[in-house]
Amino acid sequence: MTLVDTAPSTPGSAAPIQTRSERPTSFDPADFGTPSGREVNWKLSDTARLAPLFADEETSGAVEYDLSALEAAGVLVTGDDAARGEIFRPEDLPSAIAWKRSETGLHVRIPAGEVLSEPLIARLRGLGAGLHGNDHIVIEALPDSVATVVLDHSGTAALAQNVEIIVRDRATLTVITVQQWEDDAVHAAAHQAVVGERATLKHIVVSFGGGVVRVNPSVRLAGQGSETALYGLAFSDAGQHLESQVYLFHEGQDTKGDVLYKGALQGQGARTVWIGDVLIGPDATGTDSYEKNQNLVLTDGTRADSIPNLEIETGDIAGAGHASATGRFDDEQLFYLQARGITEETARRLVVAGFLMEIVQRIGIPELEERLAADIEAELARGAGLAPASKAGA
Amino acid sequence: MSTLEIRDLQVSIETDQGTKPILKGVDLTIESGGIHAIMGPNGSGKSTLAYTIAGHPRYNVDGGTITLDGEDVLAMSVDERARAGLFLAMQYPVEIPGVTVANFLRTAKTAIDGEAPAIRGWAKTVNEHMDQLRMDKSFSARNVNEGFSGGEKKRHEILQLELLKPRFAVLDETDSGLDVDALKIVSEGVNRAHETSDLGVLLITHYTRILRYIQPTHVHVFVNGRVAEEGGRELADRLEDEGYDRYLTAQA
Ligand SMILES: Nc1ncnc2c1ncn2[C@@H]1O[C@H](COP(=O)(O)OP(=O)(O)OP(=O)(O)O)[C@@H](O)[C@H]1O
Numbered sequence: 001m002t003l004v005d006t007a008p009s010t011p012g013s014a015a016p017i018q019t020r021s022e023r024p025t026s027f028d029p030a031d032f033g034t035p036s037g038r039e040v041n042w043k044l045s046d047t048a049r050l051a052p053l054f055a056d057e058e059t060s061g062a063v064e065y066d067l068s069a070l071e072a073a074g075v076l077v078t079g080d081d082a083a084r085g086e087i088f089r090p091e092d093l094p095s096a097i098a099w100k101r102s103e104t105g106l107h108v109r110i111p112a113g114e115v116l117s118e119p120l121i122a123r124l125r126g127l128g129a130g131l132h133g134n135d136h137i138v139i140e141a142l143p144d145s146v147a148t149v150v151l152d153h154s155g156t157a158a159l160a161q162n163v164e165i166i167v168r169d170r171a172t173l174t175v176i177t178v179q180q181w182e183d184d185a186v187h188a189a190a191h192q193a194v195v196g197e198r199a200t201l202k203h204i205v206v207s208f209g210g211g212v213v214r215v216n217p218s219v220r221l222a223g224q225g226s227e228t229a230l231y232g233l234a235f236s237d238a239g240q241h242l243e244s245q246v247y248l249f250h251e252g253q254d255t256k257g258d259v260l261y262k263g264a265l266q267g268q269g270a271r272t273v274w275i276g277d278v279l280i281g282p283d284a285t286g287t288d289s290y291e292k293n294q295n296l297v298l299t300d301g302t303r304a305d306s307i308p309n310l311e312i313e314t315g316d317i318a319g320a321g322h323a324s325a326t327g328r329f330d331d332e333q334l335f336y337l338q339a340r341g342i343t344e345e346t347a348r349r350l351v352v353a354g355f356l357m358e359i360v361q362r363i364g365i366p367e368l369e370e371r372l373a374a375d376i377e378a379e380l381a382r383g384a385g386l387a388p389a390s391k392a393g394a
Numbered sequence: 395m396s397t398l399e400i401r402d403l404q405v406s407i408e409t410d411q412g413t414k415p416i417l418k419g420v421d422l423t424i425e426s427g428g429i430h431a432i433m434g435p436n437g438s439g440k441s442t443l444a445y446t447i448a449g450h451p452r453y454n455v456d457g458g459t460i461t462l463d464g465e466d467v468l469a470m471s472v473d474e475r476a477r478a479g480l481f482l483a484m485q486y487p488v489e490i491p492g493v494t495v496a497n498f499l500r501t502a503k504t505a506i507d508g509e510a511p512a513i514r515g516w517a518k519t520v521n522e523h524m525d526q527l528r529m530d531k532s533f534s535a536r537n538v539n540e541g542f543s544g545g546e547k548k549r550h551e552i553l554q555l556e557l558l559k560p561r562f563a564v565l566d567e568t569d570s571g572l573d574v575d576a577l578k579i580v581s582e583g584v585n586r587a588h589e590t591s592d593l594g595v596l597l598i599t600h601y602t603r604i605l606r607y608i609q610p611t612h613v614h615v616f617v618n619g620r621v622a623e624e625g626g627r628e629l630a631d632r633l634e635d636e637g638y639d640r641y642l643t644a645q646a
């Protein structure tokens with residue numbers, strides 16, 4: 001879609017990516033101060049509403065886990081076998097607390113060579129708005145395996161969550177996290193992944209529900225010939241703050257990265273934040289990398305922050321680029337549809353749904369695609385009575 | 395029997411340099427079954443006329459009327475015009491990411507007819523028409539006009555024309571960019587629509603070649619925002635030989 005290109009909406013832009021890769025990490029919450037909202041990784045965040053996740057306290061019972069699909073597939077490991085921290089390093093306070101206070105120690109391991117065509121869906125249901133939960137989940141795909149793991153969030157809670165993703169050599173792993181929380185949920189998730197030789201990670205963040213949702217995926221393409229596709233979809237309604245800080249590090253040779261995040265905003269105070277940092281390291285010759293964020297503003301009174309950063313430390317790459325666009329409806333698309341008899345309201349819905357379906361169409365799981373298509377329709381129905389964004393407000 | 399009547403139509407657009415008048419008093423009457431070719435130099439306002447009939451918001455109507463069987467077309471929204479039976483095959487069809495051709499066609503048909511088409515019969519009808527236009531079935535699952543070649547976009551426009559069955563169709567350079575075979579295929583589509591539903595056609599073109607396949611009942615020469623001359627088929631042949639010099643000097 002032809003969106004109006006706008007300059008990054010935040011003055012001063014983000015810190016250089018080097019700072020990002022050198023960001024302090026620690027397993028001890030005491031090493032992180034309580035975020036004030038001035039820190040580089042918090043300055044566009046809703047620290048006031050995320051505050052429950054800054055409390056380093058014993059937690060239990062905030063979230064109910066339905067792991068039956070994973071149990072049936074025999075992919076859960078327990079006890080000494082369920083090691084964590086091989087690649088994960090907490091980068092902020094909620095993440096360090098989630099590490100320390102993790103309740104389930106959930107560890108998913110796809111056996112070597114195993115090809116699982118059915119998606120493995122873990123259902124996480126928040127049991128109450130005031131309840132604080134902490135968890136650290138490991139998802140590990142052994143060499144030559146193929147699998148899809150879905151973390152499906154609903155209900156409400158205040159959840160700090162770490163997801164440690166290890167894609168061993170030649171494995172193909174898809175991780176999808178769906179946030180279909182109730183309006184008062186608060187969720188901060190740190191996903192950290194390492195991808196091995198000729199392995200592939202497809203990572204998809206879908207945020208529809210929740211008051212404040214911050215899912216920050218960080219992916220290191222370590223192995224030669226490794227690939228990743230990082231996709232995101234956010235539909236922010238009045239009062240929602242949906243955020244993703246994406247970090248993609250091309251470390252090995254001949255790696256390929258494709259980052260595409262899309263957002264739609266409707267209603268007073270609807271907010272999205274996207275920061276996309278791509279670092280092409282000194283040894284990452286032959287890198288092919290592209291990142292893009294597009295936001296569609298459906299009504300006035302919304303705000304989309306979009307900050308792409310690309311840093312290249314080697315001269316010998318195959319290609320790299322980035323793009324960011326935030327805008328209102330494309331009048332030509334609406335005209336085309338209306339010229340076929342479709343009412344303006346239906347035309348708007350088709351265009352927005354289409355804009356977001358571009359991500360859904362890349363998921364590759366028909367049942368999940370159908371559900372998300374229905375969720376998008378439901379979101380659009382919620383916005384049916386709202387006045388469309390004015391041209392000047394684009 | 396329907397009549398689309400354009401009287402003294404004056405249209406301008408807003409540009410960075412201010413308001414620019416483009417149509418300067420267009421008179422044109424098309425009846426059901428009539429095939430009117432409009433030929434004229436680049437920039438003379440042909441697409442402007444086409445978009446104004448369809449109701450594109452960019453164009454300001456400063457004077458004159460457009461009526462369909464006496465109904466005021468200019469008072470209708472874009473979608474109302476389409477539902478009233480007007481169709482525009484665009485010179486540059488628009489891409490719509492994430493919306494499949496199948497979904498788009500069904501939604502448009504439902505809007506035009508006021509009810510959803512029967513699922514089974516509809517799929518069959520769409521497939522038949524795609525066959526006739528030599529469009530591969532895989533187009534149904536593709537997003538509207540996304541990645542279509544120039545010629546594929548034009549076939550897709552004619553597919554819509556055949557499926558939506560309007561009373562009047564404006565074809566804005568539908569023949570441009572078509573190879574010889576595609577020109578024939580697309581022309582046959584227009585002729586089918588003409589025969590089956592007594593379609594009235596406003597055919598904007600730069601070339602007489604399409605007029606070998608689609609026989610015009612009238613030819614209008616469009617120069618500097620108005621109709622400079624009208625005639626039959628022979629006028630088109632004369633334009634092919636002589637060009638527009640005659641009109642441009644007369645105007646200067
Ligand atoms: N956005 C615009 N800004 C400035 N001028 C415009 C704009 N749109 C149209 N025009 C001008 O209006 C005039 C008529 O354009 P129009 O597209 O109707 O011509 P046309 O007869 O269809 O030409 P062609 O044969 O090249 O398709 C041209 O001079 C064109 O430059």
Ligand SMILES: [Mg+2]
Pocket residue numbers: 440441442485566567
């Ligand atoms: Mg034109």
